[in-house]
Amino acid sequence: MHSRKLNSLIKIILIFTVSSNILFCVTSLYYISNCNGIVTKDNEEHTKTAGWNEGEATWNNVNYRNGGILSEWKLGNLSAKLSSYHDRDHVKTVCSELPSNPGGRMNISRLVQPEDVFNSSSLKLVRPGGHYVPGCLERETVAIIVPYRDRERHLQTLLYHLHTFLQRQQHQYAVFVVEMAYPTQFNRGILANIGFLTAKEILNFTCYIIHDVDLLPVDDRNHYKCSNNPRHLSVSSSKYGYKLPYGHYNGGIIAFTPGQFLKINGFSNAYFGWGKEDDDLHKRILNAGYKIDRPDPTIGVYEEIARQDVQDFSNPDNPMKDSLYLRAEKRFRRDGVNNVLFKRLALEFLPLYTWVYVNTSELTVMKMMKHIDPGLEETFARVKPL
CATH class of the missing domain: 1.20.5 (Single alpha-helices involved in coiled-coils or other helix-helix interfaces)
Structure with missing residues (x-):
């Protein structure tokens, strides 16, 4: 029985x-x-995705992927390298330091829709991975890193606008969208660090710009370039009434040379949810001996793309942020880009951007924070196992 x-x-x-x-x-x-393309994993041959489809706006790549060979990208496991342009030997003209035909303030509002900024002429020039090479010898090679989750309309609008905006500035550039998988709480600092490491593996960019997905530059005299100090670009944003919310604010969009980013050890990895990761970054910048450069407030103007929902449920307020911020100096050397913990789930070279899909464990990261700074015992105790 x-x-x-x-x-x-x-x-x-x-x-x-x-x-x-x-x-x-x-x-x-x-x-x-x-997904916007076929998922590819590390240690496997990367999927090769074609570029712009003539006459079509390519945003979602579901019906637009194929096995075409990318002549511009050498794909080899994790360390994909962007090949040099051998046919550019005949190019002798150096790109101008500033846009040759600056239009100044553009007609952009927080209610802008993707179709309002769609420009087929500029998007057709974008190569797979969101990569663009100007017809002159570029002064800067710029990586735009967008920490991302659940903002599809914002991302679409930003990409349509940003490719047109950046091409006027005559840089070689590529756009990296770094997305965090669920169920882990959103962590902008970790995604920025991963974006830097991934972009650096692909090409030796001269400038790395961390860019919020919901902010549109509205003046093309706001040059996306690096300087002798970290450069905060979003000086005057509609999000804060077209002024800095406080004097040491450096959120939104900020640019680093690779040397600057490594010297400050990138962002802290400890801030899950909303709040204080950019203030922690400010401490790192000052601790490394830098100040913050900014464009003129009348030029560094941004419009926040309006949200359809009132609250961002995927990025709630971080109840531990103040405790972490107060003890930030104790973690600078061991909490940052030099020890970010993550697993890369996918690396895709899509028509308008490079998609980097990752996950991490909040519990594991916070255990590391406790090891780095035992004084965070109380903060660590508030982290719930996932």
């Missing part, structure tokens, strides 16, 4: 296991097919 019951129980468990595996596979196939 007991044997029959045991066999029945085993059959039920087997049926449940098989059903769960089938459901998982179906769900995974659905998810992958609805």
Whole structure:
């Protein structure tokens, strides 16, 4: 009798296991097919995605992927390198330091829609991975790093606008969208660090710009370039009434040379949820002996793209932010880009950007913070296992 019951129980468990595996596979196939491209994993050959489709606006890449060879990108496991332009030997003209035809203030508002900033002429010049090379010898090679989650309309609007904006400035550039997988709480600092490391593996960029997804530059005299100090670009934003919310604010958009980013050890990895990661960054900048450069407030103007929902549920307020900020100096050397913990789930070279899909563990990261600074015992105790 007991044997029959045991066999029945085993059959039920087997049926449940098989059903769960089938459901998982179906769900995974659905998810992958609805990502902006085919998911590729480290240590495997990367999927090669074609560029702009003539006459079409390419945003979602679901119906626009193929196995075409990318002549511009040498794909080799994790360290994909951007090949040099051998046919550019004939290019002798050096790009102008400032846009040759600056238009000044553009007609951009917080209610802008993607179609308002769509420009097929500029988007057709974008190569796979969101990469653009000007027809002159560029002065800067710029990586735009966008920490991202659940802001599809914002991202679409930003990309349509930013590619046109940047091409007028005659830089070689590429756009990296770094997305954090659920269920981990959003962490802008970790995503910025991962974006820097990924971009640096692909090309030796001369300037790395961390860029919020919901801010649009409205004056093309606001040059996306680096300087002798970290350069805060979003000086006057509609989000804060077209002024700095406080004197040491450096959130929104900020530019670093690779040397500057490494010297300050990038962003802290400790801030999950909203708040204080940019103030922590400010401490790092001053601690490294830098000040913050800014464009003129009448030029460094940005419009915040209006949200459809009132609250950002994927990025709630961080209840630990003040405790972390007060002890920030104790972590500078061991909490940053030099020890960011993450797993890269996908690296995709899509028509308008390079998609970097990652996950991490809040519990594991905070355990590391406790090891770095035992004084965070109380803060660490408030982190719930995921």
